[in-house]
Amino acid sequence: MPALFYHVTQSPVEEVVESLLPRALAQGWTVELRGTDPERMDWLDQRLWLGGDESFLPHGLAGGPHDALQPVLLTVSPAPAGRDAIMAIDGAEVTPAEVGSVQRVWILFDGRDERAVARAREQWKALTAASVTAQYWSEESGRWEKKAER
Template sequence: MAEVFFYHLTTSPLEQALPDLLEKVRGNAWRALIRGTDQNRLSRLDEHLWQYRDDGFLAHGLAGGEHDADQPILLTTGTDNTNNAEILLLAHGAKTDAVEAGTFTRVCLMFDGNNPDELTAARADWKALTDAGIAAQYWAQENGRWTKKAEKSA
């Protein structure tokens, strides 16, 4: 059964927080599917992931290429788990439901806490997923670190 981690971004944007999370995902030898809602924003994120550090990068691809199934990290607006990812990462207001979440080891929902619409949507997602019996943790940025603020068991 999957667990859902909610990441409340308050001090850094997604582009700054995401690479650290993806490095941890890859450190566990997991594959990640990053779902967004806007192809242009995913394209900017794609460029950022290649250049975010001078001494390294995160191997990944944008969905729609001939090697999607081989990508350790795949960015998409679609719902197909083309790269057999264990981790589903939702950004830019992308959604999942309890049935889909249950097909992943972990679902990470990252939302901009300074955007009232994203904050409201994340609260609704927490309620819907936990009401469906999925374990969830809520993490918020605090003093430059992630702090667990809430947890609900399955």
């Protein structure tokens, strides 16, 4: 499966996370939501808990006694093997081996943040240089469109 790069320009990254996670869970996948900042992951954890009944996403913050049972595990470091999908935000690292070992990889980056765009370009180059197929998706037009594949 390709690594899917989502260039987020119309919505906050967390809203895109909240729209993709239910689709992943509907596929029966367990998801690792990987970030880089423990405080941001704690904030996302709180946001997901406060979503209300219709938008509630079963999840947990890494480091608890039931990490392996969480449908969505929020973490700042790679979780033990066994997850079906990885969603990386805020420039979190995803290795070529990881892409090959899961059903889906999303790399979401904020198009309004030049450092995030530069980091996504680095990730694209590293993954494609390692022969990983990558797709670039943009929401510039107001809906998601595939702009490139390599």
